[in-house]
Amino acid sequence: MKLNSKRELKSWGKSLMIAFGVVFFVRTFLFAPYIVEGASMEPTLHNQEKIFVNKLNFTDSFSRGEIVIIKGKEVNYVKRIIGLPGDTILMRNDNLFINGELVKEPYLLQNLKLAKEIGSQRLTGDFGPITVPKDKYFVMGDNRLKSKDSRNGLGYFTKNQFVGQSEFVVYPFSNIRETE
Template sequence: MSENVTSTPKKKSETWEWVQALAIAIALALAIRTFLFAPFIVEGESMEYTLHNTEKLVVNKAIYYMKDPQPGDIIVFHAEETRDYIKRVIAVAGDSVEIKDDKVYVNDKVVEEPFLAQKRKESEEAGYPRYLEDYPKTTIPEGHIFVMGDNRQNSRDSRAIGPVPVEKVVGRSEFVFWPLKDIRMID
């Protein structure tokens, strides 16, 4: 009988340890998702060929606690009440942006965009020699960034919605984790 008496407290102790471990795991998962990293699903083709529709990626939420978004970063931001967008940062506060003669200029210098080569080629082959519509010279206000999708002809970005407040940025896209055959770092 003493065996049963001693085993009961042991079972309660073991159960309590499991409950504590589970509670800690849940708290850590919530903290990580809230403050450090979050999954994101690409919706649409605005970032083709860098990112593809339905790909799943990890967004680093902590990076912008330490520094501001930089040109070239691929970010996720709150674009609408219930929808986030993913775009590439083209310019930051104080920069001037202009699109003319099928080129993007930041501070009057052409931005080199080798990731657009395939889309430009397809545009030319389809009979559209110009890939980009002109956009008037605009200075990005303090606390804002100018973003564009890599699929410039099929992207709702700062050309339509204006500069994005930095406070609406969720984080920087780091790597694609789904589908498995396409796992890669994002650059």
Template sequence: MSGKRKEWFDWFKALSIAVIITFFIRLFLFSPVMVEGPSMLPTLQSGDYLIVNKMSYTIGDPERFDTIVFQATESKKYIKRVIGLPGEHIEYKNDVLYVNGEPILEPFLEDKLSHLNENQSYTFDFALEDIPGGYKTIPDGYYLVLGDNRNNSTDSRRLGLISEERFIGKAQFAIWPFNRIGLVS
């Protein structure tokens, strides 16, 4: 093989290996996703690009307040926050989250809630029994998810509980725009 031909072949090999590695990383480990719509405001904005860790729930379970990406329809992915875990009863009263009757703070909403008037509500009152399915507690393998922008979010209040089988992964890092680069809280 001539020197020029060998150089081209070496470049082709290196490029092929890089493409294969990238394919496997994207397929099994990490994937980019773009936020579409206002449902996660103020935490995430429409047009933000995120890196989703696909392995996070292969080696661990979703935790309360994780920001997850799940397959909503065959062609649509949604980004929401895990609020209710299996075995729990969830209820909202006067903008307070109750898990099994105990109030739980939602730190990511504190700023938004502090700017409401007395007669305004950010999360309209509801209980687990009010959402599709009418469950008393969340069954194993299912989660209650809500958008941070509670007045403009298609989430478990409309879709029902979300099966962990539909989870793509945990949104962990914002990569675009540059002024919003960082960990997803």
């Protein structure tokens, strides 16, 4: 009986080590939870929501419109990629132009309506044209009135500063959804 108990204990220990190893690998290289802090991405993401971040397919190419987690100097940021390397960005009258073409931003509709209701003239102040430097990315929050981003202090980011892409909200359970 003693021999069987040692063998069983060793087997359980081995199983636990493998499980911890798999969890460590998945969390480090594939997926990770992240807590949204602040209102800069509202209404897309809300303060204190927990999101799942995909690290797997996030090493080579990035697309305009993706919601990304960015490693800052002291804190991480959740922002939307607006400009890719070499893009020329211009904002006029709440209209975003990239490389001279109007870009539709459907994720801003609710905030545009709210800005008008509270008497703000614009959701996004005019700026540009600016050209995104080589190997850099320009990001903004969806809540343009309350977002610190590439326009106002954070500057440009390199792909090495991107931690991953937001995939879906996992908490609170009543708000589980994909992020857009």
